[in-house]
Amino acid sequence: MSKPVRLAVIGTGLKAAEYAHSWVRMPEIEFVAAADVSAASRRRFADICAAAGRAPLREFDDFRIMLAQCKRDLDAVYISTPHAFHAEQALAVIEAGLDLFLEKPMVTTVAEAKALIEARSKSGNTVVIAFNGALSPLVRDTHKRAAAGEFGELFSVSASIWEGWSSKYDGQWKQKPELSGGGFMFDTGAHMMNTVCLLVRSDFDRVSAYMNNYAKPVDIACAVAARLENGALVTFNAAGEGPPGCASHMTLFYSKAIVRIDAWGAWREIEIEGKPGLREVAEAAHQENPLKSFLSVRRGEEENPSTVENGLRFARLWDAIKASAARDGESVRISDIG
Incomplete structure (x- = not known):
């Protein structure tokens, strides 16, 4: 050893x-x-x-x-x-x-x-x-099969995430913008944005976004409409207040398939040619212990599924969302962000 x-x-x-x-x-x-x-x-x-x-x-x-x-x-x-x-x-x-x-x-x-x-x-x-999503075997398999053309052309993505976040973290560092860099969309919502950034296999072109802080110093709710450079359309919905719990649901609509998956890559359903697929569940070890994936990448046993390059795509999306929300939903071109 x-x-x-x-x-x-x-x-x-x-x-x-x-x-x-x-x-x-x-x-x-x-x-x-x-x-x-x-x-x-x-x-x-x-x-x-x-x-x-x-x-x-x-x-x-x-x-x-x-x-x-x-x-x-x-x-x-x-x-x-x-x-x-x-x-x-x-x-x-x-x-x-x-x-x-x-x-x-x-x-x-x-x-x-x-x-x-x-x-x-x-x-x-x-x-x-x-x-967790980037390191999930289900997300990585979805990315690979989409890249191989199995699902056909991507047309649109609908992604939602919700949590009783506003009450759960009231007064904590996550709701202090100088420490958090954002609110619910940038904290729990980051899982949703990052997994979408990975799966769409395209940079974003334009973004229009609205935020509501609900009297908090950071955003609690966020709604985004975006267009990818490949022409597909994406919507994000982040609801940071509600009953206890946390969950997400993302649907990717392709010409040959519909893929439903959560932001963390914990489960997936693939419908091909109108035939619903069974729900697949990721092994708990990959969800609970992401360090194993880091060590595997470090040993050269697998390609890095969560790179700094995808982190830049995510950062450009986030900066555009902030810029658009600050202008009351005005459309922002990603290329103007940097």
């Missing part, structure tokens, strides 16, 4: 702690260090590792100091911090010569996405964005 990947974590909040319970059982991972501004958060993460018999973590309150002192003892870094910090931290990791597993969304602007692509291109390091 090859040597374990020496991993550090930047951001030891609830998502990182949730993943840690399964990651500590992976012999192919060696936890080396963790950085977070919260001592309590770092201690919780360290305790999870210790309870699994792992060696003591090196703890830091500043990720820069961690990288400076530990980079020779590391192979890769996982970043799980508020969205607005991703760009600076990701660039620092790449410039340190380390591979990167970066939580979604990749960055908050087109300029940040371009900077990340340039840094990755110079370093040659592996960078995978932790979108």
Whole structure:
């Protein structure tokens, strides 16, 4: 067996702690260090590792100091911090010569996405964005079959996502624009946008968008109508308030098939020539432990399904949505975004 990947974590909040319970059982991972501004958060993460018999973590309150002192003892870094910090931290990791597993969304602007692509291109390091949909076998299979022409020409896409997000995260960092980079559409809705960006296999051409903050500092509801460069039309609907729960439903209409799939790639239905297909469900391991996909890409066992290049397509879409919503739905051309 090859040597374990020496991993550090930047951001030891609830998502990182949730993943840690399964990651500590992976012999192919060696936890080396963790950085977070919260001592309590770092201690919780360290305790999870210790309870699994792992060696003591090196703890830091500043990720820069961690990288400076530990980079020779590391192979890769996982970043799980508020969205607005991703760009600076990701660039620092790449410039340190380390591979990167970066939580979604990749960055908050087109300029940040371009900077990340340039840094990755110079370093040659592996960078995978932790979108469940992009890493889902069902999404990847759908992309492959569509590219092979099995479904015919894409005509339109209808995508919706909903969650009791406004109440669930009231007052938390996700609803503080200086930390989140956006509201519901950019948080939970990012899964929907990114999976669509992957499956349509085309850049966006024009976008028209409306947002409603419902007295919050960030968007709670968002409606988008868009046109792709290949001519297909796309609609997004994001509803960030409602009963408890979270779900999505996306339908891609092709000339030969109708594909229904959720934003996370957890299930799929394919209707070909009018014959409804059975619902397929992704293996839980791929949904609950995306680190396995990162390691597989890093070992060269599979192509990277969640690249910084798709992150740029996503960033252009998001910047256009913000620009259009700020102009009360005025149509925005993607090429004007950068």
